[in-house]
Amino acid sequence: MSRHIGCYFHYTQSIHRKIQTLGLSTVYKDDEEARFICQQLMALALLPLNKVEPAFQALADNHPESLDELFEYFETFWMKTTSIDLWNVFDLKTRTNNNAEGYHNRFSHRIDKRHPSMWHFIRVLQEEEEVHLNQHVQHVRMGKKKVQDGGGLDVRPASVLMNNSCGGGGGGGGGGGYSSRNLIIPLTILKSC
Structure with a gap:
């Protein structure tokens, strides 16, 4: 049986983009505590599946007020809308799809024709x-x-x-x-x- 999973790189990029969209770039850059909590949100994908929800709840209970919107987004999209097993990369040898993207990009260039x-x-x-x-x-x-x-x-x-x-x-x-x-x-x- 195969398991469909997302890419850890794209998962973290998505969170980074949301930080920017919410106008939290300065907070992320200047507030060490806020940056560390954001990095912990990204690291949730590296935990065993059964540890993700309790770890998220612990972060949600103790985050600075400046990150309220980010936590609402994360809970709504990553915890409720998207199944955790789709973005959890714990115990995976390959956590990104960069190698596949690189291969397809190179192969497309070698084909060098639209049809x-x-x-x-x-x-x-x-x-x-x-x-x-x-x-x-x-x-x-x-x-x-x-x-x-x-x-x-x-x-x-x-x-x-x-x-x-x-x-x-x-x-x-x-x-x-x-x-x-x-x-x-x-x-x-x-x-x-």
Whole structure:
């Protein structure tokens, strides 16, 4: 079962934006106690799920009056409207989606067309897969990753498999033992990177 969660970075940015919208930037900058309480609000996402509500209540009971509107917003939006398990990142190895956003941004730039042809898209996918496979090999060589058992399947890059099994030139002219199962494994590896 998968769990849908938000991004810790975007969660904290949202709270920062609300601080600005409410005209609390000066309070945040100049009042050390208020800033510390705002940071504690942001840190609620790092607590175990069952500790979030009691911790919020403790903060709500002891915050400076200057933060009343911020606490009303936080309680209404983050505690009541948005399910806590959507923004709680306790025990998660990856707490932001910055890596996914970076990947999609880079991939979009590599496509470099608003409506690419299928062949252009496949070529960019193959190039991207080669890059990730080379990075994986480098990490294995450097001892950062262990080689995983491929279950006896051919996990060479999809472009190599297609070229070798489709007549050599990648032109798709018959022959060879091209197997969709052998092609899907490298694409799965690419998807998981």
